[in-house]
Amino acid sequence: MPARRTLLALAAALAALLVFAGPAAADLFTPESGGSPNADKIDTLYKITLYISIPILLLVEGTLIYSLVKYKARRGGQAEQIRGNTSLELGWTIGAAVILVILTGVTFAFLNGITKPEESGPEIAGGVQVAAIGQPDPPGGKGMRITVNGQQYLWRYDYPGKESLFSYHEMVVPTDTTVTLDITSSDVVHSWWIPKLGGKADAVPGHTAETWFKISKPGLYGGQCAELCGAGHADMRAVVRAVPPDEFERWAKDQRAEIKAAQDGLASQRKAREAQTGGGG
Template identity: 50%
Template sequence: MLVAALVLVLLAAGPAEAGTLLPERGGSPNADRIASLYTVVLVLAGLVFAGVTCALAFALWRYRERRNPVAAQIHGNTRLEIAWTLAATALIVFIAAFSLSKLGAIENADTAAASPAAVAAGVVAPGDGQALHIEVVGRQYVWMYRYPGGAYSYGEMVAPTGVTVKLDIVSVDVAHSWWIPKLGGKFDAIPGYVSHTWFRISRPGLYRGQCAELCGRNHANMLAQVRAVAPEEYAAWTRRQKRLIAEAEAARNRDAPSFASHGAG
């Protein structure tokens, strides 16, 4: 009864436990492939565990003292040993082949053409394999994002849907790790080194993550966030962002002489 009750509780809590046993999926194809790989390995591991547990329980029941007061002397079973050796070898080969078939697609960016809306909005040029490049810069304790054309933002990355987004991840101080679970695996930001990853989001939405490498006293506050929007909205946002940055820089340059003269006086 206790086991049945526990199973019912776990089933009822399924939606709330998303990502507990398996990586999150639903944001990007590479994240979905990672989750599929984990699912297959978890299922196979569960089957092996169940088989070993059943064999152990059978042996305990079959050779219990009441039925066999004199211990059975079993010196080996060649057929059984060959069978479980071949089964284990086949299992390892299958997991290796399945993993390698997924890893290539996980590591290499999606080469599918951008959506017509992205091309029409000028996010990428027409043609297959076009991608948007965004630089991710880690610093204590905030993420900075640099976009093509000079726009940049802090804390939140804005990305278009229907476009393969390639990320160049760097750090300007200590080791960080950029991780948005629904968009794929985590990638380290190491000073003096550039890490690469990618994602492709099909629907607008908000995807949250954080720095996954202890980087100092305020590490817990170094959150990461990607806001996926329609391509035309992304194009409008980058234009507005570049205008605001230009206005801020013009104001700073305009005020700089007055500060200098004030200091000289």
């Protein structure tokens, strides 16, 4: 059938286009990884499930296509009147169950490495305040805990410490430091997701979700909100900028100074206005 051949050719052409699409095809079959150990472990776990799945997929599709070709009706052909085969049916039921038991074992073997934050690196500079009072320390005691708050349509990050330190959109973190995130939302449900730094954690009002990452390579790691949160959902992006600890310290100092200046400015403005309107407010 020519129509069919044309379609197949079209499909092949598009497949070829995809293969030669270069960087777009880099992560054709696996999740993003390479930023943080938990993302790498999820990637490995995904690959294991994929490798278990491929033979099953090929077996099913292969048998299906083989039967269609082999048992196409022929003149004078006889269809075998088979109604079932108990041992065969038991066999594939048990077989499927065994594969799933194996998959369960593999998942639990990986689970701890994905959920438990790793020990923080030793290189962190002395001046960085790592945890607010009352917060449990990450293992090793040297990690950093940041509160992430989702709001239509941006992310706010609050750093620990007595002096106010926060930022929007871009989260700056020191490398080789375990960063634990407490994620919540102040309006609708959002979802925190930086693909190279591990899985998602939903930001649900009234709840706090926890996730972590530890970056060894300085650089920018992009992501965006992964739960429909309104008209600007697609533009609710987030960037994690990993910098060496000393650079982080400099940034924190500047940012604190900036915030203080802004707050002082605001305070004096307010005072001025109050004086103008006779203190009524």
